[in-house]
Amino acid sequence: MTAFILLRILQAIPVMLVVSLVSFLMFAHVGDPVAIMLGQDHTPEQREALVRDLGLDQPVLVQYWRFLGNAIAGDFGLSYRLSRPVAELIAERAPATLELAFTAAALALLVGVPMGVYTGLYRNSWISRLFLTFSLIGVSLPTFLIGILLILVFSVWLGWLPSFGRGETVQIGWWTTGFLTWSGIKALILPAITLGLFQLTLIMRLVRAEMLEVLRTDYIRFARARGLSNRAVHFGHALRNTLVPVITIAGLQLGAIIAFAIVTETVFQWPGMGLLFIQSVGAADIPVMAAYLLLIAAVFVTINLVVDLLYYAVDPRLRADRGAAGAGGR
Amino acid sequence: MAPPLLEVRDLRVEFPTRRGVLTALDGVSFAIEAGEVLGVVGESGAGKSMTGAAIIGLIEPPGRIAGGQILLEGRRIDDLPYERLRRIRGREIGAIFQDPLTTLNPLYTVGEQLEETMLTHLPIGREEARRRAVGWLERVGIPAAAQRIGSYPHEFSGGMRQRVVIALALCAEPKLVIADEPTTALDVSIQAQIIALLKGLTRERGTAVMLITHDMGVIAETADRVAVMYAGRIAEIGPVREVVKHPRHPYTAGLMASIPPLDRRVERLAQIEGAMPRLSEIPPGCAFHPRCPQAFDRCRRERPGLLDAGGTRAACWLHLDRAGRHA
Amino acid sequence: MALPGAAAALLARWRESDLWWSFRRSPVAVGAALVALLCIGGALLAPWIAPHDPFDLAGLDLSNAFKPPAWDAEGDPAFPLGTDGQGRDVLSAILYGARISLLVGLSATAFATLLGVLLGLVAGYAGGTADAVLMRIADVQLTFPSILVALLVNGVVQASLPRELHGALALYVVIFAIGISEWPKFARTVRGSTLVERNKEYVLAARVIGLGRARIMLTHVLPNVLGPVLVIATLNLGLAILAEATLSFLGVGVPPTQPSLGTLIRIGNDFLFSGEWWITIFPGAALVAMVLSVNLLGDWLRDALNPKLR
Numbered sequence: 023m024t025a026f027i028l029l030r031i032l033q034a035i036p037v038m039l040v041v042s043l044v045s046f047l048m049f050a051h052v053g054d055p056v057a058i059m060l061g062q063d064h065t066p067e068q069r070e071a072l073v074r075d076l077g078l079d080q081p082v083l084v085q086y087w088r089f090l091g092n093a094i095a096g097d098f099g100l101s102y103r104l105s106r107p108v109a110e111l112i113a114e115r116a117p118a119t120l121e122l123a124f125t126a127a128a129l130a131l132l133v134g135v136p137m138g139v140y141t142g143l144y145r146n147s148w149i150s151r152l153f154l155t156f157s158l159i160g161v162s163l164p165t166f167l168i169g170i171l172l173i174l175v176f177s178v179w180l181g182w183l184p185s186f187g188r189g190e191t192v193q194i195g196w197w198t199t200g201f202l203t204w205s206g207i208k209a210l211i212l213p214a215i216t217l218g219l220f221q222l223t224l225i226m227r228l229v230r231a232e233m234l235e236v237l238r239t240d241y242i243r244f245a246r247a248r249g250l251s252n253r254a255v256h257f258g259h260a261l262r263n264t265l266v267p268v269i270t271i272a273g274l275q276l277g278a279i280i281a282f283a284i285v286t287e288t289v290f291q292w293p294g295m296g297l298l299f300i301q302s303v304g305a306a307d308i309p310v311m312a313a314y315l316l317l318i319a320a321v322f323v324t325i326n327l328v329v330d331l332l333y334y335a336v337d338p339r340l341r342a343d344r345g346a347a348g349a350g351g352r
Numbered sequence: 353m354a355p356p357l358l359e360v361r362d363l364r365v366e367f368p369t370r371r372g373v374l375t376a377l378d379g380v381s382f383a384i385e386a387g388e389v390l391g392v393v394g395e396s397g398a399g400k401s402m403t404g405a406a407i408i409g410l411i412e413p414p415g416r417i418a419g420g421q422i423l424l425e426g427r428r429i430d431d432l433p434y435e436r437l438r439r440i441r442g443r444e445i446g447a448i449f450q451d452p453l454t455t456l457n458p459l460y461t462v463g464e465q466l467e468e469t470m471l472t473h474l475p476i477g478r479e480e481a482r483r484r485a486v487g488w489l490e491r492v493g494i495p496a497a498a499q500r501i502g503s504y505p506h507e508f509s510g511g512m513r514q515r516v517v518i519a520l521a522l523c524a525e526p527k528l529v530i531a532d533e534p535t536t537a538l539d540v541s542i543q544a545q546i547i548a549l550l551k552g553l554t555r556e557r558g559t560a561v562m563l564i565t566h567d568m569g570v571i572a573e574t575a576d577r578v579a580v581m582y583a584g585r586i587a588e589i590g591p592v593r594e595v596v597k598h599p600r601h602p603y604t605a606g607l608m609a610s611i612p613p614l615d616r617r618v619e620r621l622a623q624i625e626g627a628m629p630r631l632s633e634i635p636p637g638c639a640f641h642p643r644c645p646q647a648f649d650r651c652r653r654e655r656p657g658l659l660d661a662g663g664t665r666a667a668c669w670l671h672l673d674r675a676g677r678h679a
Numbered sequence: 680m681a682l683p684g685a686a687a688a689l690l691a692r693w694r695e696s697d698l699w700w701s702f703r704r705s706p707v708a709v710g711a712a713l714v715a716l717l718c719i720g721g722a723l724l725a726p727w728i729a730p731h732d733p734f735d736l737a738g739l740d741l742s743n744a745f746k747p748p749a750w751d752a753e754g755d756p757a758f759p760l761g762t763d764g765q766g767r768d769v770l771s772a773i774l775y776g777a778r779i780s781l782l783v784g785l786s787a788t789a790f791a792t793l794l795g796v797l798l799g800l801v802a803g804y805a806g807g808t809a810d811a812v813l814m815r816i817a818d819v820q821l822t823f824p825s826i827l828v829a830l831l832v833n834g835v836v837q838a839s840l841p842r843e844l845h846g847a848l849a850l851y852v853v854i855f856a857i858g859i860s861e862w863p864k865f866a867r868t869v870r871g872s873t874l875v876e877r878n879k880e881y882v883l884a885a886r887v888i889g890l891g892r893a894r895i896m897l898t899h900v901l902p903n904v905l906g907p908v909l910v911i912a913t914l915n916l917g918l919a920i921l922a923e924a925t926l927s928f929l930g931v932g933v934p935p936t937q938p939s940l941g942t943l944i945r946i947g948n949d950f951l952f953s954g955e956w957w958i959t960i961f962p963g964a965a966l967v968a969m970v971l972s973v974n975l976l977g978d979w980l981r982d983a984l985n986p987k988l989r
Contacts, residue, residue, distance in 0.1 A: 239454065240451060241456055244447070247442065248442040249439060249441035249469075250468065250469070259457050263459060338506070
C-alpha cells in the first residue's frame with residue numbers, strides 16, 4: 023500500500039518536471055520580460071541591473087534550478103500587470119475558485135450519477151429519453167452560453183439571482199467563504215450550475231454507458247440466475263462494477279472543472295483564479311500564467327493520485343499484495 | 353400421478369430482428385422427473401442454451417417466449433411476474449454457466465457471494481450463512497475452505513472457480529440445476545472432476561439436473577435420458593443407452609457417428625453433408641431434410657412431431673408407422 | 680469524361696453501402712445533416728445571401744442601432760434578426776461569423792488530424808524511443824483539458840510575436856493553438872490501430888518484398904486506421920468550433936476585425952442587461968445549431984461504423 027503510493031508519487035514527478043520546464047521557458051523566454059517590466063523608457067544600466075536581479079545572465083540550467091527552488095518555496099515573482107507577488111494574488115483568489123469548483127463538482131456527481139444509473143436501468147422509459155436529449159444539448163452548449171442564458175432568465179427577466187460577483191463573504195483566517203451568507207449562496211447558484219452542467223451530462227452519459235456494459239456481463243446474469251433481488255443486482259453488483267471507470271473520468275472531470283472555471287468566472291465576473299488567469303493572458307502577464315499552470319498541474323497530479331487510491335479501495339484485483347495462494351491460471 | 357418436476361410444453365422463443373422474426377425455439381416439449389439427469393445435446397445454435405435460459409426466465413431481450421408453457425411441479429412459471437420468478441431462481445432452479453472466469457462478480461469475495469445467495473432464499477441468519485458457506489466450499493472441494501472464504505474470484509484458478517459456481521448454484525438447495533456447458537471453458541484434465549463433483553452432489557441431494565453440452569461422452573456417462581436438439585427443435589429424446597446405441601433419428605445417428613466408434617466402419621457414417629441451417633433459413637417441413645440421406649417427399653412438406661420410435665421418441669416421419677421400416 | 684463517370688460510380692457505391700442504409704433509417708442523422716448543410720451553406724454563401732455587409736462601415740447608420748427582430752412591433756423588416764449597437768444587421772453578422780467559426784473549426788481539426796495521424800503512425804510503426812517520447816507527451820497533455828492547452832499555447836504564441844503582427848496572424852495562431860490542443864486523441868487511436876496492423880501478415884509481406892517504411896505506413900497501414908479517425912475528426916469538429924467560440928468569448932481568440940460567433944456573443948453579452956437580448960442570443964443559437972448538428976452526425980457515424988457499440 024505504502025509502496026503503491028510512493029510509486030505513484032514517483033511517477034507524478036516527471037509530469038511536474040515537464041510542466042515546470044514549460045512554465046519556466048515561458049517565464050524566462052517568452053517575449054522580453056525585462057522590457058515589459060521596465061516599461062518604455064529605461065537606461066541600459068537599469069536593464070543590466072534587472073537582468074542580473076532576475077538571474078537572466080546565468081546559464082539556462084541554473085536559471086531553471088533557481089526557478090524550481092523558488093516555485094517550491096511558493097515564490098513566482100511579481101506580476102507584470104499588477105506589480106504584486108504572484109503567490110499573494112493567487113492565494114487571494116483561490117478560495118473563490120475552490121468553493122465554486124467544489125459546489126459544481128458536488129452538483130455534477132450527486133445529480134449525474136443517479137441520472138446515469140436511471141437511464142442505464144430503464145433505457146426505454148420516456149424519462150430516460152428526456153435525460154438523454156437534455157444531455158446531448160448539454161454537451162453541445164458552450165459553457166459561456168449556458169451562463170448567459172441563465173443570467174438572461176434568472177437575473178435579467180426574473181430578477182431572482184445575482185449575475186456577478188460572490189455576494190457577501192466571511193473571512194476565516196486567510197480564507198474567504200461565501201457559504202455562510204445568504205447573499206453568498208445566492209451568488210453561487212448560477213455560476214455553479216453553469217460550471218457543473220457540462221460535467222453533469224458527461225458523468226451521466228458515462229455512468230449510463232458503463233451500466234449498460236456491466237448489465238450485459240455474465241456475472242450479472244448469474245446474479246439474476248441466483249435469484250438476487252433487483253436492488254442487490256443493480257446497486258450491489260452492477261453499480262459497484264461501474265465505479266472503476268466512473269472514478270477515472272469523474273476524477274479527470276473534477277480537474278477540468280477548475281480549468282473551465284476560467285470561462286464561468288469570466289461570464290459571472292467571479293473573483294477567482296480563472297479570472298485572474300484570463301486577465302493575465304490578455305496582458306501577457308507571464309509570471310501569473312506560469313504559476314497558474316504549475317498550480318493546475320499540481321491539482322491534476324493530486325487528483326490522479328486520489329483516483330488511483332480509490333481504485334485500490336474499489337477493485338480487489340489491484341490489491342496484489344493480498345495472499346494469492348492457489349491462484350493458478352488467470 | 354404426481355406431475356413431473358419440470359415440464360416444458362410446446363415452447364416457442366422468438367427474436368424480432370430488423371430482417372424479420374427469428375424463431376430460436378419451436379415446439380420444444382420435454383419433462384424432467386425429480387432426481388433425474390437430463391442431457392441436452394446439439395451443435396452450437398441448436399437452441400440448447402436458449403431452452404435453459406427460457407426455463408429460468410433469463411432470455412436476453414428482445415428475445416421472448418412466444419408460445420407454450422413451462423411448469424414446475426405442475427405450476428406454470430413462464431407467465432409469472434418478475435418478482436415471483438426471481439424467488440424461484442436460485443431457490444428452486446439453480447444455474448451453472450459456461451465460463452467460470454466471467455460468472456463470478458470480481459468485486460466480492462466468494463464467501464460474500466455465497467452468503468448473499470443463501471440469505472436471499474433461506475430463513476437463516478448471517479452467522480448460519482457464513483457457517484454454511486464454509487461447508488459448501490468444503491463440499492465442492494476447495495482446500496482450506498475456512499481461509500479461502502474471504503478470497504476474491506481472481507485468486508482462484510478456473511477449475512476452482514467453477515467449483516465455487518457449483519456451490520453457488522446448489523447452496524439454496526434447489527430441486528433442479530440447469531448446467532449450461534459447465535466444462536466447456538475448462539482444461540480437459542479438470543472436466544471429468546467437475547462433472548463427477550456435480551454428479552455426486554446432485555445425486556446425494558436428489559437434485560435433478562438439466563445438463564446442456566455438446567459433448568456426447570459427458571452425456572453418456574452422466575445422464576439418465578438425453579434430448580437431441582437441432583435447429584431449435586428436439587430431434588430425438590429418450591434413455592441415454594437407447595439413443596446412443598440405437599439412434600432412431602437420422603440426425604442422431606449422424607451425431608453418434610461423430611464419436612469415434614470402436615465397433616463399426618467409420619467412413620460412411622462420420623459424414624453429415626452440409627451444416628445446420630441458420631435461424632433465418634430453416635427449411636419448411638423437417639428442418640433436417642436437406643441433409644438427411646433418407647428424406648422423402650413428406651419430410652419436405654410437413655414438419656414431424658415427436659413420434660414413438662420404440663424406446664425413444666423421434667421427430668422423424670420414418671417412425672410414423674413403427675411396424676413399417678423399424679421393427 | 681472520366682471524372683463524372685468516377686463520381687457516378689462512387690455515388691452508386693455509396694448508395695449501396697450500409698452507411699447510406701443506416702443514414703436513411705436514422706431521422707436524427709438526416710435532420711442533423713440538413714441543419715449542418717444549412718449552417719455550412721449559409722456560412723459559405725454569406726457574401727451573396729447576407730442582406731447587408733457587416734464590414735462595410737460606410738453602410739452603417741447609428742439611427743438603426745438596437746433595432747429588435749423584425750417580428751417585434753419596433754422591428755424593421757430590413758433587419759430580420761435586429762441590429763446591434765452600431766446599427767449592424769445581426770443576421771448578416773451571424774452569417775459572416777459562422778464563416779469564421781467554421782473556417783477555424785475545420786482548419787484546426789484538419790491540423791490536429793494531420794499532426795495526430797502522422798505522429799501516431801510514427802509512434803506505432805517505429806516504436807522504441809520515438810514511441811515512448813511521443814506517447815509520454817500525449818499523456819501529459821491529455822491530463823489537461825484541451826481548452827486550457829489552447830489558451831496557454833495561444834497566450835504564449837501571442838506574447839512571443841511582435842505586436843504589429845498580431846492582427847495579421849491572430850487567426851492562424853488560434854487555429855494552431857486549437858489544433859495543438861487536440862492532436863493526442865488522434866495520435867493515440869492511430870498508434871493503437873497501427874500496433875495491431877503492424878504485425879498482420881500483409882504488412883509483413885509488404886516488408887518482405889522490400890517496400891519502404893513510409894510507403895508501407897501510408898499505403899497499407901493508414902487506410903486501415905482511417906475509420907476511427909473519421910469518427911474522431913467529426914466529433915472533434917464540434918469541439919474545435921466550441922473551443923474557438925470559447926477563446927473568442929474570452930477575448931483572446933480571433934481578432935475583432937474578423938468576428939466569429941463567439942466574438943458576437945461576447946459583444947452582445949454587454950447588452951444583455953439593457954434588454955437587447957437578440958444581439959447575443961441569435962449568434963448563440965446559431966452556434967448551438969452548428970455544434971449540435973455536427974455532434975449528432977458524429978454520434979451517428981460512430982454508431983454506424985461500430986455496430987458493437989449499438
